[in-house]
Amino acid sequence: MRTTQLVTTPTNTRRPDDPEGAADNLIEVRDLTKRYGSTHVLRGVSFSVRRGELFGLLGTNGAGKTTTVEILQGLRRADGGSVDVLGLDPGRAGDRLRRLVGSQLQDAALPDRMRVGEAIDLFASLHPAPRPLRELAEEWQLTHLWKRPFSALSGGERQRLFVALALVGCPEVVFLDELTQNLDPVGRRRTWDVVRQVRDAGTTVVLVTHDVEEAERLCDRIVVLNRGRVVADGTPAAIVESLGGAVRVQFTDPRIDLRPMRHLPGVVSVERHGSTVHVEGTGAVLAHVGAHLVAKERPAEDLSAHRPTLEDRFVALTEESSS
Amino acid sequence: MTATIAARTSTRATSSDAVATARRLTAMELRLLLREPMVGVGLLGFPLVIVLVLAGVFGQVPDPAFGGVAPDQHYLAGSIGVVIAAMGMLTLPVHISTHREVGVLRRFRASGLSTGVVIASQIAVGVILGTVAVAVVLLAGTAVYDLQTPVDPLGVLGWYVVGLACFIAIGVALGSVLSTGRAATAVGNLIYVPMFMLGGGGPPRGAMTGAMSSISTVLPLSHIIGGIRLAWLGRTDDPHTLWWPILVAAVAVATAVRAERRRAV
Numbered sequence: 001m002r003t004t005q006l007v008t009t010p011t012n013t014r015r016p017d018d019p020e021g022a023a024d025n026l027i028e029v030r031d032l033t034k035r036y037g038s039t040h041v042l043r044g045v046s047f048s049v050r051r052g053e054l055f056g057l058l059g060t061n062g063a064g065k066t067t068t069v070e071i072l073q074g075l076r077r078a079d080g081g082s083v084d085v086l087g088l089d090p091g092r093a094g095d096r097l098r099r100l101v102g103s104q105l106q107d108a109a110l111p112d113r114m115r116v117g118e119a120i121d122l123f124a125s126l127h128p129a130p131r132p133l134r135e136l137a138e139e140w141q142l143t144h145l146w147k148r149p150f151s152a153l154s155g156g157e158r159q160r161l162f163v164a165l166a167l168v169g170c171p172e173v174v175f176l177d178e179l180t181q182n183l184d185p186v187g188r189r190r191t192w193d194v195v196r197q198v199r200d201a202g203t204t205v206v207l208v209t210h211d212v213e214e215a216e217r218l219c220d221r222i223v224v225l226n227r228g229r230v231v232a233d234g235t236p237a238a239i240v241e242s243l244g245g246a247v248r249v250q251f252t253d254p255r256i257d258l259r260p261m262r263h264l265p266g267v268v269s270v271e272r273h274g275s276t277v278h279v280e281g282t283g284a285v286l287a288h289v290g291a292h293l294v295a296k297e298r299p300a301e302d303l304s305a306h307r308p309t310l311e312d313r314f315v316a317l318t319e320e321s322s323s
Numbered sequence: 324m325t326a327t328i329a330a331r332t333s334t335r336a337t338s339s340d341a342v343a344t345a346r347r348l349t350a351m352e353l354r355l356l357l358r359e360p361m362v363g364v365g366l367l368g369f370p371l372v373i374v375l376v377l378a379g380v381f382g383q384v385p386d387p388a389f390g391g392v393a394p395d396q397h398y399l400a401g402s403i404g405v406v407i408a409a410m411g412m413l414t415l416p417v418h419i420s421t422h423r424e425v426g427v428l429r430r431f432r433a434s435g436l437s438t439g440v441v442i443a444s445q446i447a448v449g450v451i452l453g454t455v456a457v458a459v460v461l462l463a464g465t466a467v468y469d470l471q472t473p474v475d476p477l478g479v480l481g482w483y484v485v486g487l488a489c490f491i492a493i494g495v496a497l498g499s500v501l502s503t504g505r506a507a508t509a510v511g512n513l514i515y516v517p518m519f520m521l522g523g524g525g526p527p528r529g530a531m532t533g534a535m536s537s538i539s540t541v542l543p544l545s546h547i548i549g550g551i552r553l554a555w556l557g558r559t560d561d562p563h564t565l566w567w568p569i570l571v572a573a574v575a576v577a578t579a580v581r582a583e584r585r586r587a588v
Contacts, residue, residue: 075433094437095435108426108430108433109426111422113359114355123434126435
């Protein structure tokens, strides 16, 4: 099993006596294992989450994401390995830890007849210094829903309420599990904006998702889980880059001489199909091809490039590690 | 509404201890239960109608078949047990199981609401609901049939407390074992109806066959209602062994604890 490890923390932010940046880690997971009966759900998962980052736990359904975050919150016991969240062992600290973190769970609900205001009021009472409720309700557009029962809320309204409940205690870390499921595209993008705001305000966010686009657009760093193992760890760009050699540039020019282009930096191959030229390469191949066309006074109006996406890499990683 | 939110905000920091949280959760749970029409029907409506009808059917003349007491007094005194059994076998388990089914308990736990606080609030809900329901049924019964004053008020209180503890324990155990609200409704009714019929809420023991009378003797409700009738009316044919409902309650508590531990894995 190969794990793609892509270190991304700028080294100039680390202390001289802490070259690995461990002091900045709010969550440390080492060799985590978990079985349900004879099914191995987690097989030695290790990763860390740094203070202030928007961290993504990405994986297909059944990859072990939810089990992992449930162990991080002390909602499940691990069979092996070690977990440290805010300096506490979730298996022992239990309720104490859960009052320090925020949590939006997948497949959790509130009583049908509980009103929005009652829910916020109740969950706020669990924390010594909760967010001002009015501010929180306005931020998550819940003010006009204050007296509405949970059963009468739409999918998007419920998600907004759950995130507000997760943030009501001003947590240092918030876990958001499949946050945007059941949301329409507009609601999804609006929610992404607010999650970025949460991160920008200083809260460390652990986002659990199977949505590659969501992870790519939102996360500073991603761990990809597949069948209970970490198969990649890094920034979305670094994970994509690790796919390597797959930037495809194309433009229309029936008469350009292709031979000099084969010697441009990063170019792997050049082919002509009819009047269209296809260039495959790595790194800044697009810039070099563009500069070459300008230098030859043959700038192409339709010059374009296709870069591998995180989704391409995600599919490759999961297929590779499953085979 | 804005003013209401602001007022709540200002009191927030003082209510973080477990007792305050349990109190707040209990108030919330009671409000939610009062919004459920079926709670009123199951907890108040059914016992009230049955007790008043039975008391009316068998009349007010002391009868040897009822241990020598008037049937209306027999049923009204027994209504205390009937009501707390309905609370323990219908209301509480359905409420707890539905909470679990839709993820409310998980949501509470993830927010640092400890299992102890949640259980304490369920016990408090049971005590308050049971007491209010018993008071309503007794007041209605007194208004219609002129219930006599208890011979031994402290004895009535003692048996009431034992009965309440027993059926709250059974309710929490059923709620812990059964995963869905529908399962809790089905199982609760399956247990409650025969227990009501044979445990002192239905025909007097003198009217039962030998087999039914034997089954009646092992039901905790028979002993609780028997103890209450003895303390209230001064005599009864019903069994009234104190340790039996206490033993059932202990088994129920152990069952609930085991079920919760298994779920925590």
